[in-house]
Amino acid sequence: MRGVALIGCGAIGGVIAKAIDDGLIPAALLYVVDADRGRAERLAASLRNQKPAVASGVDEIARDPRVEVVVEAASQEAVLQYAEALLAAGKELVVLSVGALVRPEARPLLAKYGGRVHVPSGALGGLDALRALALAGVESVELVSRKHPSKLADEPYVRERGLKLEGLREPLVVFEGTAEEAVRAFPRTLNVAAALALASGAPVRVKVVADPSTHRNVHEFVARSKAGTLYVRVENVPHPGNPKTSYLAALSAVELLRELCSARCSSAPNRNG
Ligand SMILES: NC(=O)c1ccc[n+]([C@@H]2O[C@H](COP(=O)([O-])OP(=O)(O)OC[C@H]3O[C@@H](n4cnc5c(N)ncnc54)[C@H](O)[C@@H]3O)[C@@H](O)[C@H]2O)c1
Incomplete structure (x- = not known):
């Protein structure tokens, strides 16, 4: 089982955590973290099968070798703040706040680590x-x-x-x-x-x-x-369990993680273009 950490415990983060908890994504959720610690604590407590720790910060996640995949479901700022440390530590990074990746600040990051940055198709197809x-x-x-x-x-x-x-x-x-x-x-x-x-x-x-x-x-x-x-x-x-997020966007993130966590070698998906 791949070790996963989740940054951002809001609408989409909640859907992803539940998909791991329900066994839809074959992974172990090791950490959750949120700028609002109470949200991370509530999400961790709501899960039935997974027992993620509430991380004190992203550095803790970057340091833990058991974490192979980090899912960002927080904000563009979170991507720009944390991606470098996580990618430098060898993690695969799934980015939901895709907007961050077309900002000029993200260009060096994609040039250096693009192969480990994964983007779901979101509310689109094709x-x-x-x-x-x-x-x-x-x-x-x-x-x-x-x-x-x-x-x-x-x-x-x-x-x-x-x-x-x-x-x-x-x-x-x-x-x-x-x-x-x-x-x-x-x-x-x-x-x-x-x-x-x-x-x-x-x-x-x-x-x-x-x-x-x-x-x-x-x-x-x-x-x-x-x-x-x-x-x-x-x-x-809207997602039936969480009307704040698009059903298809949530499913596309879950599907990408399913594929990423099932693939243990270089055939893992990379959809950042
Ligand atoms: N690509 C897609 O398909 C897709 C789909 C849904 C949402 N999103 C993106 O995912 C992100 C989250 O969406 P949401 O609807 O779950 O939002 P939300 O507001 O419900 O949840 C975001 C959570 O992230 C936390 N957060 C924000 N910045 C943070 C930071 N720097 N460090 C730690 N925690 C931080 C917030 O406290 C909040 O709990 C947004 O950027 C949204 O645009 C992308």
Whole structure:
């Protein structure tokens, strides 16, 4: 069994810990850690089969040779803060806050340790085909993310600009920019833009649309390459056990960990493009 540590004990971290506890991921959960220690303690206490220690900090995890895989489910800042120490200690790192990986600060990290940084496909599909197209060169990727206005109203980007979305009758484009700009503007919800940038190696144009006609979070992308054009549309529903996170995004993280923890050699998945 591979030893796993979890950084971040919120919505997605809770789903991952439960999947390990239920035996869906063949691993031993050795540590949980969270900036809010109470959250880590509550999560550890809620598990029936696994008995993870609540780590005092990420250094404790980096030092423990039993930990082979570390899952980050915290924030972009957590990735930038802890990834170097964990990767330098030889750990495999599963990054949920994928937005961090398209920030310039992460470039040296990916160049040095990219083979041990793993990225789930999240609330999207088709990234395997996108990575294949990237071998022939992807010319452009366009992503349109649609959400109901009520789901965007609390986003800091929307509040800071004083955008009024209440009572909207027609779709309204609230953001247009690159993947890097998108993950800074919507750090918690546009990991898909970063995943596309990493998989394609191409510039990604992102549009965020407040759409009163949709009650699902819908992501559509089109990728153009001389090897073909890829068009993908995914309609996301909330996780039944934790409506704060997308069902598909949670499943994709669980599936990646299942594969990583089942593979004990170099065939382990690496999906950072
Ligand atoms: N790629 C994907 O498919 C995907 C899916 C869901 C969530 N996410 C990302 O995963 C992250 C967590 O999402 P969530 O919905 O579980 O959020 P959440 O707010 O429910 O939980 C995050 C937890 O991490 C902790 N945390 C934040 N920064 C920390 C740090 N520097 N050190 C230690 N703990 C820290 C917080 O205290 C909190 O308990 C977010 O960045 C989100 O964008 C990615």
